[in-house]
Amino acid sequence: MSQNKHSVSRRNLLRLSAAGLAVPSALLSAACSREMTRKGEGEVVVIGGGFGGAAAAKYLKRYNPKINVTLIEPKKAYVTCPASNWVIGGLVEMEEITHTYDGLKKHGVNVMHEVVSSVDPQKRVVTLSDGQKVNYDRLIVSPGIDFKWGVHEGVDEDVANIIPHAWKAGDQTRLLRDQLRSMRQGGTFVMVAPPNPFRCPPGPYERAGMVAHYLSKHNPTANILILDQKNKFSKQALFMEGWRNNYGQMIEWVAAMDGGTVFGIDVANKIIDADYGEVKADVINYIPAQKAGVLADQMGLTDESGFCPVNQQTFESKVHHNIHVIGDAAMAGPMPKSGHSAVSQAKICAANVVQSLAELDPISAKNANTCYSLITPDYAISVAAVYDVKDKQIVPVEGAGGVSRMNASLQEYRMEANYTRGWYKSITDEVWG
């Protein structure tokens, strides 16, 4: 915090001198010697230390080391949602998907493990739950997602301790993994997959494969039922081909229109009331419908969709000036809500914040997304896209992007599995390293 105070006092000094007030000459010359670099400096606060926020903080320092960057994130270590399905499948341990903020500190980011209680967009000040105030010139918010509870009868926030969503990684991931491990032989694992839009479109289906991987080894007569609240999903044909090739009939997917629609859940007895009929489950993975992180709501950054409208070139909020929203909470045209998208947006947002502090025009660049999904440890598929900006709207570059080849060789799917692990190592090092 001492850095912040120093810079604020310097800026105040410059304001005083600019206003023609008498300032001791020694101080004034010190200020003037900084005049050449003053433009472009400033205070940037980033709220949220996930893929989007942590990447934004790191790239702000990369693009202009003179900017004071403060990252506010309650957790001392971040457990990534990407690769959390691998924990459930028994491929990796929690420690391998947990990242600290030491790397960001080394890059000069001031990391505060605090909870934000409010933001005043007019006065440009963030108030923390302990009463501390942090001033900003620009604020970047990357609050992730929160859940819509009360959509299905019998399902409220408290049920997550019994029927985990595991859609925010951490204790929920462990809980679902442990429930899977203690499921009776021949039991039924039921996933209620969420309606659009939601974090990580291929995520539920990668999870089904990882659960099947575990079960095929330890509980081969068990089965997996996916009750989907929508009628199609990301990389659908590839997933279904991969499931068939690797797990036979173990995974059954039911579209909303074919009976997947859920009405309610008797949580205590693990009975799901679906259009399909009553389903008795042994383990239920209920992934709720989603909206922007609650902080975005509190700050008034959301619209009726529950997500945040932004200028898709700079990611500046359409509601509040000087506040940018990135990641899952932002409405970024056709970009999926993924860790990779959030990191891509973070870089472009950081560059535009640097531009704006230097009083320069916005800069456009191409966003990119890559989502790998493991079906087995040696079989993965991917979807990729490159995006341009036209009239401040994100649009896909025509002809680019797409999904893995269908009916490819096992060698090709194995290569993609190796790239999946390489991607995870690279992107987590890019963000937290």
Add this chain to the structure above:
Amino acid sequence: MIKRKLIVAGLLTIAALPASAVDRGELLANSCFSCHGYDGKATGGAIPPLGEYPASLIVSQMKAYRDGTRNGTIMNRHARGYTDEEIELLAKYIGKQGI
């Protein structure tokens, strides 16, 4: 007089600063980092660390992926997203020069 000339030259330098505080090549190349490693220094093994590759090779391979003369798993899909100019800018930033 000499002093004054220096001052004028200094002012001209300021005026000639680029209209962008962030290099476009860097911003484009940053897209490669998420898979190919921060500054192109991937350590995962399977994904090539582009920072160790000659810029000219990155240009030729990106164009080959884009035009379909080289087959990859995912790179054809990414490469089709970039123009010649963008490929040259990003390769110049991430790759090694002069070899």
